[in-house]
Amino acid sequence: MQMEKKYVILVGDGMGDYPLAELNGRTPLEAASTPHLDRLSSRGRLGMARTIPDCMEPGSDVANMSLLGYDPRIYHTGRAPLEAASMGIRLEERDLAFRCNLVNLRRDASGVMRMADYSAGHISTPESRELISALQEATAGSVLRLYPGVSYRHLLVWPEGPQGLPTTPPHDITGEPSDPYGAVYLTDPVLTAFIRKAEQILAGHPVNLNRQREGKLTANSVWLWGQGRAPAMPTLKERFGLNGAMISAVDLLKGLGVYAGLEPIAVPGATGYLDTNYAGKVQAAIEALRRGQLVFIHVEAPDEAGHEGSLEKKIRAIEDLDVKVVAPLVDGLREFAAVRMLIVTDHLTPIEKKTHVADPVPFLLVEDLNGGNAGSSDAPAFCEKTARESGWRVGDGVDLFKVFIGT
Numbered sequence: 001m002q003m004e005k006k007y008v009i010l011v012g013d014g015m016g017d018y019p020l021a022e023l024n025g026r027t028p029l030e031a032a033s034t035p036h037l038d039r040l041s042s043r044g045r046l047g048m049a050r051t052i053p054d055c056m057e058p059g060s061d062v063a064n065m066s067l068l069g070y071d072p073r074i075y076h077t078g079r080a081p082l083e084a085a086s087m088g089i090r091l092e093e094r095d096l097a098f099r100c101n102l103v104n105l106r107r108d109a110s111g112v113m114r115m116a117d118y119s120a121g122h123i124s125t126p127e128s129r130e131l132i133s134a135l136q137e138a139t140a141g142s143v144l145r146l147y148p149g150v151s152y153r154h155l156l157v158w159p160e161g162p163q164g165l166p167t168t169p170p171h172d173i174t175g176e177p178s179d180p181y182g183a184v185y186l187t188d189p190v191l192t193a194f195i196r197k198a199e200q201i202l203a204g205h206p207v208n209l210n211r212q213r214e215g216k217l218t219a220n221s222v223w224l225w226g227q228g229r230a231p232a233m234p235t236l237k238e239r240f241g242l243n244g245a246m247i248s249a250v251d252l253l254k255g256l257g258v259y260a261g262l263e264p265i266a267v268p269g270a271t272g273y274l275d276t277n278y279a280g281k282v283q284a285a286i287e288a289l290r291r292g293q294l295v296f297i298h299v300e301a302p303d304e305a306g307h308e309g310s311l312e313k314k315i316r317a318i319e320d321l322d323v324k325v326v327a328p329l330v331d332g333l334r335e336f337a338a339v340r341m342l343i344v345t346d347h348l349t350p351i352e353k354k355t356h357v358a359d360p361v362p363f364l365l366v367e368d369l370n371g372g373n374a375g376s377s378d379a380p381a382f383c384e385k386t387a388r389e390s391g392w393r394v395g396d397g398v399d400l401f402k403v404f405i406g407t
Contacts, residue, residue: 014303066397078228235261
């Protein structure tokens with residue numbers, strides 16, 4: 001048994017929510033069956049923390065940076081530079097990186113173009129790679145550089161690109177008219193040319209034609225957002241003497257791990273959705289702790305369900321996290337003598353809003369996972385209500401991280 005203290009952070013992205021009438025005033029986290037989380041709550045402390053500083057957008061980039069102990073007001077430059085780091089893309093000092101979503105835009109009966117789906121129906125990675133490859137060929141002479149990512153998530157780099165464009169995350173405007181938000185791209189001829197060319201190529205691409213025949217949403221446009229330049233961040237080793245690993249299907253989190261000095265672990269079959277390889281993530285976490293001190297495990301599926309406005313999928317995602325991650329993870333962590341564990345949601349993604357909000361988030365801190373009592377079945381459930389009722393308030397995510405590691 002390893003005696004060195006180990007630190008485990010498990011993030012259920014967007015897992016928090018608001019009480020819903022269809023759940024008799026409960027949240028999805030309250031309504032879901034989570035016996036393993038609930039048992040852990042009897043062995044730790046429930047509380048609330050604010051992961052989004054005032055005057056900042058409630059993005060996963062801001063929230064998870066905060067949960068890793070970095071003040072976003074100091075270190076945050078944008079989402080896309082973090083994703084670039086995950087993809088092995090080195091940004092020069094004046095490079096401007098954008099997240100490039102493959103999306104589905106659709107005209108309604110009155111002729112208004114709307115953001116039908118921010119993910120083009122959760123297009124598969126093989127399909128999206130074909131589309132991005134075609135766009136790369138079509139824009140080969142442009143100053144812009146396009147890089148393929150996972151599913152609908154890709155990257156565009158613009159050397160010497162101008163900062164300050166007021167872009168909008170597409171998941172914030174699902175179902176809304178897209179033209180008022182897309183008009184920002186028409187203010188620059190480089191972006192205008194790129195988007196028009198992309199829509200032309202996508203319209204006739206075999207991947208989209210095949211998806212159309214199968215009754216699936218097509219990726220008929222691109223959407224740029226989350227731009228920024230490379231941040232300057234000290235590593236967790238430099239700040240706290242900690243090394244470790246980042247486990248996530250999402251480039252944003254893996255890139256954040258790179259800047260924090262954590263090893264980004266690629267888990268085969270990790271999709272960032274309900275079909276992800278949960279078992280692979282758990283196994284990777286245990287193996288990472290055998291050679292390091294800290295592991296940050298990120299599960300994206302609850303957030304995706306929230307953006308879709310699907311109550312059924314969100315409850316399923318939460319229950320999957322409980323059964324397929326928490327249960328085997330706690331079992332696997334028994335090989336380590338001293339384990340501190342933090343279970344938290346980075347932000348709320350309420351079903352009724354289909355986007356992130358900046359409300360405080362619930363967390364569960366277990367200071368000695370393999371010591372003390374074994375827990376009980378009648379402990380307070382892990383949910384927003386019990387976390388609020390605990391009375392423990394931690395100022396922000398940075399403070400929570402410091403409490404977690406005991407500094």
